[in-house]
C-alpha cells in the first residue's frame with residue numbers, strides 16, 4: 584500500500600524523521616507531500632518548497648533510507664479544502680491511505696473517501712516546528728538538537744535561522 588504524508592515541514596525535524604521511519608515499516612511506499620508550497624520568508628513558513636525538499640532528501644540520505652520507497656513533491660494551497668484534495672489527486676502519484684496528525688487534513692481525507700491513518704507522535708513537546716522556529720527567532724542554538732544533522736548544516740548554509748530573525752524585524756529598526 585502507498586501512503587500519502589502531507590506536511591509543511593517548516594523545518595523538517597526529528598519527529599518527522601521518526602514518523603517517516605514508522606511509515607516505511609508499515610507501507611510499501613511513502614509519498615511525502617510538501618504543502619503550502621507557495622509560502623516562504625515568514626515566521627510561520629520561513630523556507631521555500633525547494634529548501635524543504637532538500638532538507639527531507641538530505642535527511643533520508645543521512646538515515647540510509649531506501650530512496651526507491653519514498654517520493655517527494657511540493658504543492659500549493661487551494662482556495663477551498665474540497666478543491667485541495669482534488670488538486671492533490673492530480674499532482675500526486677497514486678496513493679491508498681492518507682496519514683496526518685492535522686485534524687483538517689484527516690477530516691478532508693476521510694470525507695473524500697480515503698483510508699486514513701495516524702503516526703504515533705514522537706515527543707511532541709520537544710519535536711515540533713513551532714518550537715524550533717521560536718528558538719531560531721531567539722537565536723537559541725538548542726534548535727540544532729531537534730533536527731537531523733544534515734538539516735542543521737543546510738539551514739546554516741542558507742542562513743535560514745538568520746532569515747527568520749530578519750523577516751520578523753519591524754520596519755522602524
Ligand SMILES: Nc1ncnc2c1ncn2[C@@H]1O[C@H](COP(=O)(O)OP(=O)(O)OP(=O)(O)O)[C@@H](O)[C@H]1O
Nearest residue numbers: 590591592598602683684704705707710711712713
Ligand atoms: N513529533 C512528531 N512526531 C510524529 N509526527 C509528527 C511530529 N510532529 C509533527 N508530526 C506530524 O508531521 C506532519 C507534518 O507536520 P508539520 O509539518 O505541521 O510539523 P509540526 O511540527 O506540527 O509543525 P508546526 O509546529 O509548524 O505546525 C503532521 O501529520 C504532524 O502531525
Ligand SMILES: NC(=O)c1ccc[n+]([C@@H]2O[C@H](COP(=O)(O)O)[C@@H](O)[C@H]2O)c1
Nearest residue numbers: 589590591618619660661663664667685
Ligand atoms: N485548502 C488547502 O489548501 C489545504 C487544505 C488542507 C491541507 N492543506 C495543506 O496541507 C498541509 C498540512 O500540513 P501541516 O500539517 O503541516 O499543516 C499544509 O501545507 C496545508 O496548507 C491545504
